[in-house]
Amino acid sequence: MNYLQKQFDALLKYWPNEDQALRDVRLKSFDQFKTLGFPTKKWEEWQFTDFSAIEKTDYRLSWASDLPQIPDQIPGQIEDCHTVFIINGHYQPPLSDIPDGVTVVTGLDHFRSNPELYAINGSKNPFLALNTSMMNSGVHVLIKPNTLIEKPIQLIYFTTEFSDPLMNHPRFVFHIGKNAQANIIEHYLGVSTLSYFVNSVTQVILDENARLFHVRIQEEAATGSHTASTHYEVKSNAQLNVTSITSGTQLFRHDIQLNLQGKGAEAILNGLSLTDNSQHQDQHVVVNHENDACQSHQLFKYILADKSSGVFNGKVVVHKHTKQTDANQSNKNLLLSSTALMNANPQLEIYSEDVKCAHGSTTGQIDPEELFYLRSRGIDLKKASELIIGGFAKDILDSIKNENVKSYLNNKITNWLESVLNDG
C-alpha cells in the first residue's frame, strides 16, 4: 500500500501540468482505492484469489526512461494485421500502422472529449479505481461510423527488459461507430525474469448496428501479475464477438462486464484459460440484459495442469421489464492433474418473465475410455491425450473468422499442450 502512495505522488509530480479535471478524477479514484484496499478472502466476489503478492511487492511506475532498445523482432505479431505497439507502457507511433477510418488518440485528448467514461461511479472493484488513479498508458481507438476495416488491428502491449519491478495501468477505449465493423486484437505479452504488474482497463463501445470481433490474448511472462477489467457497452442491433485466451502470469484476474443496452443487441463471449505450475487464473463475468430481444452466449473453458488453480464466476442478470431474452452460459473444466483445483460459480439473476436462460458447468478429467479407444488403434498415450485435449480446447476458436488469428491461436494451444504433456 505504501509504495502505491509513493508512486501516486511521483505520478502527480511527473505530470504537473495535467488538466485539473483529470487530476480531480485521479485524486478521487485514489481515495476510492484507499477506502476499498486490496481484496481480502472475506469479499464474496474475490474470495478465491490471494492478492498479497501484489500488495507486498514494491512496484514502480514505468517512466520514459524505462523504454528499452526496441528489439528487432517483437514476438506475438500476427500476419497481415495493422499493428500498434506499446512497449513497457509507451506507445510507439513510428512503428505502428493505423489504417484509414481509424483514429488513435492519446489519453489526455480522449479524456477531454469523453470525461464521463472515466467516472468510476462508486465501483467496488479496487483495481478499476487504482487504474483510474494512475492510468499512464494505453490508446483510444475510434472506428469511424460506416467504415469496414478488413484487416485486424493488433495492439501489442509488450513488457520487457527493465531493471526493477515495474507496474503499468493501461487504459484502452475501443469505440466502434454506427454501422462500422472491425476486428481488434488486444494482445498482452511479456518476457522477463523480474516480477511486474499490469493492471489494465478496457472499455469497448459498440454503437447502433456496429460489429466487432474482439480477441484478447494474455501471454504475460510467468513472473508477471495481470489484473484487468473489460467493460462492453452494446447498443441496439450491434453484434459483439469476444474470444479471450489466457495462458500467462502467476496471478490473473479478469472482470468482464457486458451491458446489452440496445434492443436486439447480441454478444458471444468465449474464453479459454490454460494453466500449469502454480498459476492462478480468476475470471468473473457479468452479463446485463438491459433491453428487449438481446442475446448472449458464453462459453468458458479451463484446462488446468500441475498445481494450478482456476476460478470462474459468471453471472447473467436479466433486468426488469425486458422481453424476449435469450441467454446461455456454459463453463467446462478439464483437470489434468490430481493437484489442480477448480472453483466454478455460474449464476443466473432473473427479474423478468419472458426469458430463455440456461447455464451449465462441468468439471472432470480425460475420459479413460476415450484414451483407450485411441490407444487400441495404435496411437500412443501422449498423442492421444493431445488429440483429446486439443479437441476440447479448440472449439473456442470456432467463432474467430480471421484465418491468421485462428492459426496463431491454434499453434499457441498446440505448443502449450506439448510443453505440459512433456513435463508430465
Place this chain on the structure above:
Amino acid sequence: MAKHSQIIDSAISQEYKYGFVTDIDQETIPPGLNEDVISIISSKKNEPEWMLKWRLKAYRQWLKMEEPNWAKLNYPNIDYQAISYYAAPKPKEKLKSLDEVDPELLETYNKLGIPLEEQKLLANVAVDAVFDSVSVTTTFKEELKKHGVIFCPFSEAVQNHPDLIKKYLGSVVPTTDNYFAALNSAVFSDGSFVYIPSGVRCPMELSTYFRINAANTGQFERTLIIAEAGSYVSYLEGCTAPMRDENQLHAAVVELVAHKDSQIKYSTVQNWYPGNPKTGKGGIYNFVTKRGTCLEENAKISWTQVETGSAITWKYPSCILKGDHSVGEFYSVALSNNFQQADTGTKMIHLGKNTRSTIISKGISAGKGQNTYRGGVKIMKGAENARNYSQCDSILIGDQCSAHTFPYIDVRNSSAQMEHEASTSRIGEDQLFYCNQRGIPMEDAVSMIVNGFCKDVFKELPMEFAVEAQKLMEVSLEGAVG
C-alpha cells in the same frame, strides 16, 4: 377462479380463531434472552446438568456471532430480545364436531385430499373413540418397540437415552455452525429423536405416525435421527394443510447420522403462513439448518422438500459424504408466490472415495415472489472418483417475480466428475395454448404444467404425500395467473 382464490385467501389470511388461551394456565417466560432464561428453559424441562451446560456454551458462542446477511432476502431486523423463548404447549378448546369448523377451511382440506379423521385432528375437533389418537399411537408404539426403534420427543430422549444424545447431539451441526443453529442450540424447545438399531428396516413410514401425533413442538425444533449399520428409515415432517403459528421466527436444526450400509430418507412438506398476500405483512421466517452425515461406507441420505409456505425460507439441507461409496440426494420444489422469498438449496461435501450425489431443484416464482437456488458442491482431495449431478430449473409466472441460481462448485480432485445444469424460463405460451385449445381452463393448464415440471421431485415423496403435494401446488398457485 376469482371466487376460489378469494375463498382460499380468506381461509389463509383470517385470524386463527379456533382456540384461546387462559392466562392462568400459560407458562411463558417474559420476552428476552439471557443465561437465566436458558436456565429456566432447562429446569422446566427437568434437564440434567450437562444439557444445561451445552445450551449455555451455545448461547455464549451465539453472542459472539453475527447474523448472516449473504442470502438474497429482505426482511426487517429481528429483535431477539423481543421474543419469548419458552411457552408451554397451549391448550386449545376442542370443538364438538366438524360442523363447527369454518366451511372454507374444510374446503381447503378437501382440496388437499386430507382424510376426514385427519381433518378433525387438524381442525382441533375432538376425535371419536374408534379413531382415538391415543389408541392408534399405542398400536404404533408397540410395533416400533418390537423392532427396537426409539421414536420419542427430544426432551424424553434426554431423560431416557442420555448416552445417545451425548454422543450424537451437535456432532453433525456443531453449536458454532451458524447464527441460527447456535440460537437453536441454546433455546431449543423440543423435537423428535429417532434411533434405528442395526439391521432394522423401520416397519412404517414415520410420517404416518407423525401426522397423527403431530405435537406442538414450538418454534425452535430440534431433530436427531440415528440409523445404525444396515438400517433404513423414512421420516416425514410437516403437513400439507395450512399451518398457522403466532411465532414469527422459526429456527430449527435437524441432524442425521447414517452408519455403514444404512439409509435415511427425510421428507419435508412446509406450508407455514406466508404472510398477507396483498401486503406481504406477517408470515413466518423460517431459518433452518439441516445436515446429514454418511459416517461410514455405503450409507445413503436423501432429502426431499416441498416448500410452499413461509414469508422467508432460509434452508440448505446438506450431506457430508464421509464414508466411501456413500450417496447423497437432494430433491426440492420451492414455490414463492405473492411476497414470499425463498433462498434455499443444498450442500454436498464429498470426502470419501466413490461418493455420489444428485441434486434436483425446481423453483417456481409467481406474483412478486423471489426464488433463489443456492447450492454448494465440494469435492475434496481424497474423494477419488466422486460424482455429482445437479439440475436446477426455474419457472417464472408473471412479470414481477424473479428467479436466481447460485451454485458454488469447488473441485479439488481430478478424478471427480461434476455436472451442473440450470435453466430458467416462463411457461410457454404454446404449451398453454395447446391445453386451452383442448378445453382445459387456464388455471388447470398452469397447474398441470407446473406439476409436470415438479414430477421428478414429487415421485420421491412417500406416496400419499405425493398426491397431496400436487394438490398443494394447485392451491398455492391459485390466483397466480389471470
